[in-house]
Amino acid sequence: MNTRLFRQASFLIILIIVSGLFIRIHHLGEESLWLDEGHSIRMAKLPVSQMVEEIAANKHPPVYFLALHGWISIFGDSEFSVRALSAIFGVLAIALLYQVASLLFDRTTSLLAALLLALSSFNLFYSQETRMYSLLTFLSLGSMYYFIKWLSGGKKWASVGYLVFSTLLIYTQNFGFFIILAQNIYLAGLLLHPRSRSGTPLKSWIILQSLLILFYLPWMGILIKQILTMDSGSWSVPRPSWKGLLYSFKCFSGSFWLLGISLPLAFYGVFPHPAGGDRGREDVVSARVITDRDSERICFLSIWLLSLVLIPFLISQFGSSIYVHRATVLATLPWYILVARGINRIRFRYLRLVIVIVIIGFSLFSIKEYFIK
Incomplete structure (x- = not known):
């Protein structure tokens, strides 16, 4: 990318991030x-040893509560303060989604994906809630x-980064395992692909x-116990319907009107370009892409999306019913990249x-409705 395009992209992503920050605060x-927010604060205020004991009897791993514990000790426990931690991770996720999309597609697609996340009323809700889902989103992107960096050849630091983010991810919320599964x-x-096997x-x-697995062993027994008791008492999760699945995608988009626009764009983004590449491929931000074959990039995004929605x-x-609607916020990330790619292919x-x-x-209207409610 030449200097002028780089400056334009830098200006636009900063503008998108600042806009996302303003909306989230x-x-x-x-x-x-x-x-649930009160529960988070109560847990975070406990001494660390007691907190871990209570969390072990709960259904969530400890990382978010430990982070909130440290945050409250520094910034206090006002409504603004305890929610600000989630807002920060929500803003960081915008920047990180841009970076992830840049490893896969061109500059324009990356900017559009970041814009969709910044204006997402679904993600906004979890960026203004004292719960772990904004942190979960950020860690899943990391x-x-x-x-992707590891697959692209950056073995040493990519391996370290992958282990750090992935370990924190599965210690934040159990749905993080579906990222590892994807x-x-x-x-x-x-x-299984003959052309890719030799380079894997x-x-x-x-x-x-x-x-x-080794890093997760200290919590493994607790997870097994949680799985065995997940259908009992307040832990029971209603079995989702196909209508509920559609509702999830409506939330990803922001409204049924936006779903009507986003769905065909996402499908258009899924189908490989006839020439085997994207329009404006010369604008690619990074030379490190997951693959030179367009179909494999789309396959990656599709697996990422379906592993977080269809498999649960x-x-x-x-x-046992494990489909937790709020945890599907992770699926918005590949969804926005696919929609952005669909737009950019026009x-x-x-x-x-x-x-x-x-x-x-329409997104601003959904955000307005969110604040009114």
């Missing part, structure tokens, strides 16, 4: 804390970022996954501009 401390499904697909570092990946949904249909410049303006307008 707007009215941040005005609403009273609700039940895990995916270093996974990575393993994709890598297994590469191993299987031994290194086995070592990484073994270390991840199917498990919930045939086994060849008519003014049509692309109109679509972006319409999406911004």
